[in-house]
Amino acid sequence: MPITFIDIERQKTYRIGFFFIFLLLLYYLVAVAFAQGLFFVFPILFLKADSIFIWNSPHILIIVFVFCVVFALLHFYLSGFNAVKTVLRNIEAIPPDTNDGIHKSFVNVINEIEIVNGCSGKIKPMVIPSLSLNAIAVSDLKGDSAIAITEGLLSRLSRQQLEAVVAHESYHILSGDCLEATVATGLFGLYASMLDKLQSFGEDEKREGGLHPAFLLFWILVKLSHLLNLFISREREYRADAAAVKMTRNPVALAEALYLISNNWKGAGFIGDGLEMLCMVNPKESEIEESEGFWANLLSTHPPIEKRIKILLSIAHLTISDLENRFNVEHEKDEKEIKAEDKYYILDKNQQWQGPFHISELKEIPWFSPMTWIKRTSSNEIERASEDDALKLFFETHILYKHDKYASDLRCPLCKEPLLKIPYERTYIFRCHYCKGSLVDNDKISRILARREERFDERIALLAKAVQEDNKRAMVLRKTKGIVSGNRRLLNCPKCQNPMMRRFYSLVYLVEIDRCGLCNVTWFDNDELEILQYITEMRFS
């Protein structure tokens, strides 16, 4: 491996040349075969030729070759030149929001990794609004490159782990692996989709599906594109892991990140066919990926994750069981923290102690104020609510935010009070302090669902269960008997004042929401956002 990353940069251009030669050969073979076919079919056209076989007439071969060069160049240019944009559009990646805490640190991490590489080439950070855990790197012939990370991964990784993941991906970009893979997908992705269309077309027209000549040609090309996968060897993943360690000097963080990803949904389904070689881990679970041996090494694009983790951990003299222990300890600690959270007794107007209440239950008590006397369950000390650190925080979020400073121009669709812009899960939402309903921009929903800073108590859990069952019943009634129950009037969008559409968030998450299609905002009634978050969390853990 070269000593600095500047040196790597220089090597990548000539390797991409092989791709071009491969493409040219392919075109040439196909074209020669095609021309030969013409010879057989229309011998009259070529009566002047000396022989019926094409290889006896070199001038035709040369003409065909020139045509092939032109076509191959055009194809290469079209597929490789603007590939970053195409791929990013394909996976629906969006640029990060700079007002969002987690997105901001992602942007910072990318800048840091650029520095460790000696600032060679700008890398564009992108976010994929999906709850799955995966990362993808793309670069094209124009010199653009981007690293896209799913919302799910961003929210689950610590800063150091994120850094390791970005370092891994940035090595793929630097070494040109990415350019090769992007061009490879670009070259034949076109054909693959064409083949798909042709196949469905053929099925519609005639059931027996005779072999269309063009169909055969495409079929050969697509099969050959699978051969291209062989170029993309497993070795490069190991090399990228090694380079990531060299950049961040932290093998454990990368191992932790891989461990986390391997135990979760990797995004199969939304990451399209042919893009898996650009991903950090293969989104599709397959036996061959996780096995070794000659054929497995030859045919798969990614090495077994477990082996990658083992290699990384051995650098730090750890084993997988150490890592698992570490995760378990952290998990237990989290649980203990939840259990150890104090509850509060509070003194009511009649000088009676009430409680104990959990902090989230306090907001339901109308007479609770900073001047109320409180007592923690863990100690006997009696103090004002405003003197307690945790409660101070509580007041800041629940009372201070009623202040005009946070008020927006938008009004609550239910109670017509001004909505307050409050921080929630490291981003911002609008909430009515009176009915506690919240207005969320649609692109922020996936972020909020992916993040787990807010904790939910039993009340939300029970509510979620009840709401789910209720809505299930309502839906069954509607589908089977056509009964529409609880016909509340539609709410008006706080932004454009047009009525919002009422529907379920999805058929898996039966939470009723009101959505404005014009302004791309969603209104959640009291607790509905929390319920939706709770349901998704339960599903993904």
Add this chain to the structure above:
Amino acid sequence: MIIWVVIGLFAVIILWLILIYNSIISLKNQVAGAWSQIDVQLKRRHDLIPNLISVVKDYMEFERDVLQKVTIARSGAMNASGIGEKAKKENILTEALRSLFAVMENYPVLKSNTNVLELQEELISTENKIAFSRQFYNDLVANYAIKLEKFPNNIIASLFGFKHAEYFKAEESDKVLPKYRAI
């Protein structure tokens, strides 16, 4: 005939010398460029610290000495000159900031203050950038040293008076893997 051979040989040697000289020069400039990157990040850290302190100080009445340590270390680092001294003073500042972050962990109020969180994120990012640019710089300095000391190059290096670049050394404590969980 012989004279042509001699001239040809001479020309080859001159060309070869020029190549070596140029490669040394380009590496030397890369080292200088890497240093300026460190400098940019150090400056940014100096600019960010007063903001953080002004926000944090209301909450952290009892941690006066920690805050003061950071302020003193900052002014010390700003007045340092020369790579060796700068490295030393900046390491003191890194140490002071690290203890400030550790103390901040004990204040849950700070953790929920978005202003503080943003500043802390900026500072952590700058810290990392300093560490990374130092890493890159030191790699280049090592390459440069190798280049100067290799056999034919060392003759040219001594001929033109090329000197080794100075490493930006890390403190002993930096060599241990940091254990803190960043936010």
